[in-house]
Amino acid sequence: MDWFKLSLQLNKFPINRAHKALQEIQKIPENGYENYIARSQKEIVAFHLKNNPFYKDFFGKNDFKNWAEVPVMSKSHLQQQLQNRLSNGFSKTSAYIGKTSGSSGTPFVFAKDKFAHALSWAGFHDRYHWHDIDLNKSLQARFYGIPLDFYGNFQERIKDRISLRRRFPIFDLSEQKMEKFLKRFQKSNFSYINGYTSAVLLFAKFIKNKNLILKDVCPYLKLCIVTSERLFEEDKNLMESVFGVPVINEYGASEVGLIAFENKEKEWILNSEDLFIEILDKNNNPVPNGIEGRIVITSLYNKAHPMIRYDIGDTGILSKKSTVKKPILEKLIGRTSDIAKLPDGKVVPGLTFYYVTKSIIEDNGSIKEFVINQNTPDSFKIEYVSELNFSEIQKQKILQAIKTYVGKDLKVDFERKNMLRRSKSGKLKQFTSDL
Numbered sequence: 001m002d003w004f005k006l007s008l009q010l011n012k013f014p015i016n017r018a019h020k021a022l023q024e025i026q027k028i029p030e031n032g033y034e035n036y037i038a039r040s041q042k043e044i045v046a047f048h049l050k051n052n053p054f055y056k057d058f059f060g061k062n063d064f065k066n067w068a069e070v071p072v073m074s075k076s077h078l079q080q081q082l083q084n085r086l087s088n089g090f091s092k093t094s095a096y097i098g099k100t101s102g103s104s105g106t107p108f109v110f111a112k113d114k115f116a117h118a119l120s121w122a123g124f125h126d127r128y129h130w131h132d133i134d135l136n137k138s139l140q141a142r143f144y145g146i147p148l149d150f151y152g153n154f155q156e157r158i159k160d161r162i163s164l165r166r167r168f169p170i171f172d173l174s175e176q177k178m179e180k181f182l183k184r185f186q187k188s189n190f191s192y193i194n195g196y197t198s199a200v201l202l203f204a205k206f207i208k209n210k211n212l213i214l215k216d217v218c219p220y221l222k223l224c225i226v227t228s229e230r231l232f233e234e235d236k237n238l239m240e241s242v243f244g245v246p247v248i249n250e251y252g253a254s255e256v257g258l259i260a261f262e263n264k265e266k267e268w269i270l271n272s273e274d275l276f277i278e279i280l281d282k283n284n285n286p287v288p289n290g291i292e293g294r295i296v297i298t299s300l301y302n303k304a305h306p307m308i309r310y311d312i313g314d315t316g317i318l319s320k321k322s323t324v325k326k327p328i329l330e331k332l333i334g335r336t337s338d339i340a341k342l343p344d345g346k347v348v349p350g351l352t353f354y355y356v357t358k359s360i361i362e363d364n365g366s367i368k369e370f371v372i373n374q375n376t377p378d379s380f381k382i383e384y385v386s387e388l389n390f391s392e393i394q395k396q397k398i399l400q401a402i403k404t405y406v407g408k409d410l411k412v413d414f415e416r417k418n419m420l421r422r423s424k425s426g427k428l429k430q431f432t433s434d435l
């Protein structure tokens with residue numbers, strides 16, 4: 001049974017058509033690839049200028065002559081009701097609807113048409129095959145969070161079961177919890193690990209302290225894939241030594257899908273099939289390969305919602321070895337996440353706060369930005385930019401989410417600001433710790 005394919009088909013995503021389309025794109029030779037990109041750029045911009053009133057107003061023109069004229073879109077441009085941003089002919093029921101994690105401190109709701117979403121998954125399926133992982137057959141040990149409300153938890157576990165994923169919730173990464181994780185590896189035939197970098201790293205350190213090699217206790221293990229946070233070379237070396245398998249870097253974002261994936265030659269290959277990825281300077285001009293700049297992404301097939309020259313909030317460097325068909329990400333800057341250590345000894349990755357922020361994201365876009373700082377083991381401060389002060393109801397909702405996902409008896413202060421402090425690179429880090 002092809003479980004991966006079945007799970008998408010049950011949700012009416014045309015995965016077979018997406019696989020065929022991806023294969024046709026990959027057949028385009030290097031000398032014809034620039035024409036493919038240019039044609040795709042023109043088609044997606046023309047579609048949204050004709051069918052998306054929000055984008056036509058944002059663009060400011062009826063058509064364009066060259067790509068440099070296309071305006072760069074920031075996350076703040078998308079912080080308004082989704083209904084205002086949907087293309088004609090699409091609705092919340094006919095498209096895939098998702099929320100960004102808010103890991104940059106700037107959350108919003110987005111949409112993808114079902115073919116574009118299926119094409120993203122076809123890309124993941126293709127990349128995983130580089131490392132002999134078959135999403136239809138390979139069992140995944142998944143180091144992620146999970147909704148804790150009854151309906152959300154039940155729905156996610158059904159999806160896990162169909163998609164051959166077994167969840168290792170990251171809300172508690174204490175020694176006692178990781179002992180239970182280890183026992184699951186001893187009893188299961190996991191093919192690969194997939195999860196947030198900081199959570200997987202903590203598990204690797206636990207395995208090291210046990211003087212074990214994970215592959216010895218789980219012989220079917222082939223690979224470890226880390227995502228959502230920056231992976232440092234020394235941490236990668238530690239993971240590979242204690243897991244006994246290669247550790248691969250994945251770079252993606254829910255609103256655009258797979259951005260880059262590491263191949264067996266240790267090259268971080270950017271997705272050039274359904275995305276067009278640029279590295280731009282502060283004036284929105286492309287920088288030469290080898291020079292640092294802002295990562296700006298165009299989704300070439302998303303007709304439900306424009307993601308055109310979208311500044312994702314990260315900075316990176318393209319390798320000088322890059323070609324139009326095979327762009328290589330030499331370096332991704334940022335995307336680190338601190339760890340919260342609580343008074344009872346519980347250790348919580350910073351990305352756990354993703355599940356807190358999800359509970360306060362509102363489709364009306366009133367919450368523009370926010371950051372969370374841990375001041376002491378039991379106290380946190382939330383600074384936010386919003387049109388209005390948080391109401392007592394909103395504060396209680398946040399406090400309940402922190403109690404549910406992070407820990408009990410924690411003190412939380414709120415401070416509304418006109419703007420939040422950023423790093424020199426312009427990155428807004430959602431979670432930091434003074435400890």
